Amino acid sequence: MSEEVRTPPSLPAVHELIQSCQRQADLRDLRPEVVKRLARRFVETWRARAAEAPASVDRAVLVEQFPDYVRQRLGSAYRPVINATGVVLHTNLGRAPLPSEVVRRFQALLTGYLNLEYDLATGHRGHREKPLAEKLRWLLDVEDAVIVNNNAAAVLLILTALARGREVLVSRGELIEIGGKFRLPEVFAQSGAILVEVGTTNRTRLADYIQAVTDRTVAVLRTHPSNYRIVGFTERPDLTDLVRWTRERGLYLWEDLGSGMMDVPELRRRLPDEPTVQEAVRAGCDLVCFSGDKIFGGPQAGIIVGRHGLCESLRKHPLYRALRVDKMTLLALDVVLDLHLRTTVHERLPAVRMVATPVERLRARARRLRTLLLRALGPVEGLAVEVVPDTAYAGGGLAPVAEIPSMAVAIRSPTAHRWAEALRRGDPPVIARVEEGRLVCNVHTVEPRQIPVLARCLAEAIKGHEAIRQ
Structure with missing residues (x-):
């Protein structure tokens, strides 16, 4: 019995999913056996979901989604991120940035x-x-x-x-x-x-x-x-x-x-x-x-x-x-x-430069981030964006008790954790901190060239969540 016959009518057949990839220029030359394995897994996943909630399955939408499903699993394993934590040698983010x-x-x-x-x-x-x-x-x-x-x-x-x-x-x-x-x-x-x-x-x-x-x-x-x-x-x-x-x-x-x-x-x-x-x-x-x-x-x-x-x-x-x-x-x-x-x-040398950056330069960097963010946001009722003193750390097991004077942009909101989640899923991903009901972006580990990008990502995360609430 063919796979297509065994597949419930609401789900796409494996050959349909394979054809959807062949229509994508960046996926056309993938090995057919690899795409077929992914297509089978995709169908199995949605078959289980359909058993619980049949109305949630749309055959045409799934065919359209499959190429992105493949890209997520076979695309570049690593992505550049903006480190707004204030930890210079962040082990989870690759430790020292290279020159x-x-x-x-x-x-x-x-x-x-x-x-x-x-x-x-x-x-x-x-x-x-x-x-x-x-x-x-x-x-x-x-x-x-x-x-x-x-x-x-x-x-x-x-x-x-x-x-x-x-x-x-x-x-x-x-x-x-x-x-x-x-x-x-x-x-x-x-x-x-x-x-x-x-x-x-x-x-x-x-x-x-x-x-x-x-x-x-x-x-x-x-x-x-x-x-x-x-x-x-x-x-x-x-x-x-x-x-x-x-x-x-x-x-x-x-x-x-x-x-x-x-x-x-x-x-x-x-x-x-x-x-x-x-x-x-x-x-x-x-x-x-x-x-x-x-x-x-x-x-x-x-x-x-x-x-x-x-x-x-x-x-x-x-x-x-x-x-x-x-x-x-x-x-x-x-x-x-x-x-x-x-x-x-x-x-x-980036890591050395970050640790040695004077706080006056960091304050100017934080003020620029605040200005660009407010400009990108436009009027948002009740939103307070502040430039605040903060503490950076060398990280990577280096000088664990040494606190390095730093600066950050802090935004207080009951939905700060949701903004942080949206930032992690953005393009590029931004890794920030949530402390005491505030989203905190420490600029110690943000290069000057990244400030406009960070402002855009912040604005998109905040606007996106406000739009969902409305």
């Missing part, structure tokens, strides 16, 4: 071949990360560098390659859990290294490390509690004291900084308590690892810098091959490193 130079570099190099692993001077095979390791050496004054696909991978590689079957000391106050419920003890278990906890949650002294050392101890791992803070009755050994002691005992000292905070004056003024990669290197840590896509401002990557011999051991380990990065990550990271080598990095 526009990355796009130009991609256009120039990714549409053809490039010397990814080819030494143009010798004509022999080269190493893909060698040019970037060289730049990291000059930037951070280190002996060598290794790049893997994220900072968790960096920690896993260090523990697996250098400490498998050996003990590594970690303060109990630094047994972190990162996003996605990945916990440091689980990384240890996977690596084969033996985790030895020292001290207590709030107080760990140098004496605790000294007492925990055995013949099997190979290193101390310090992890920066970037996504939380322990305050009050606390103690932690000074890094220089830890370096001195580990060297005397012949142990390694590895520092997991996570955030990738760099010694940029404009950043330091905003986030004065956040330790930098340069500080850890100068103190004498054998290896320092950090994320590429946090305040370092680049693509997702785990960057390991430090002693040449240790980096060589990491590169020779079989796990390195599984964790190494692809050409797109390397190209983006190359651009970001070029910017970090310049004194204008705070102006040219």
Whole structure:
């Protein structure tokens, strides 16, 4: 029996839905078997709805809707959004926005071949990360560098390659859990290294490390509690004291900084308590690892810098091959490193620029948004649109208690949550906050070029809801 006969008369047949796609220029060349699978699923979904409410099914309307159904499922998986939350390194929104130079570099190099692993001077095979390791050496004054696909991978590689079957000391106050419920003890278990906890949650002294050392101890791992803070009755050994002691005992000292905070004056003024990669290197840590896509401002990557011999051991380990990065990550990271080598990095790297933006500039940006929004709305009775002080955050587990002075546009309404929902469904989607009955759009994370677009989206969301109410 054919599918068309089995389909209730109120529902379109599968071949009708397929034909509706063939009439669309952008869908005409889709694989027929894929469209057929989607058509079957579409009919099944509406068959279930028709059983509950037959009057809701209109055959002609469903045929017309099917191409959009296909586009929603097979179109671009990711869309640009406007981040009006005030969280700069918003993990759910891709963390650090990349500089526009990355796009130009991609256009120039990714549409053809490039010397990814080819030494143009010798004509022999080269190493893909060698040019970037060289730049990291000059930037951070280190002996060598290794790049893997994220900072968790960096920690896993260090523990697996250098400490498998050996003990590594970690303060109990630094047994972190990162996003996605990945916990440091689980990384240890996977690596084969033996985790030895020292001290207590709030107080760990140098004496605790000294007492925990055995013949099997190979290193101390310090992890920066970037996504939380322990305050009050606390103690932690000074890094220089830890370096001195580990060297005397012949142990390694590895520092997991996570955030990738760099010694940029404009950043330091905003986030004065956040330790930098340069500080850890100068103190004498054998290896320092950090994320590429946090305040370092680049693509997702785990960057390991430090002693040449240790980096060589990491590169020779079989796990390195599984964790190494692809050409797109390397190209983006190359651009970001070029910017970090310049004194204008705070102006040219989006994440750094956002964190460092003066509040006076943000106030002017918020006022412009208010003006454009009111102009687009026209007269709306009882609608109060205000420019208000607000707080921005670095996000991405960086400086969790550091509040950055900011500005926002706030609109009070009992339907603020419905406006926020409409904004998320808009084009482009806007991610804003709803607090105390107000829709809040923080402009710290909205680029000046996006202000007119945000004003239009806000006006459409508000007008659309007002029209429905009327």
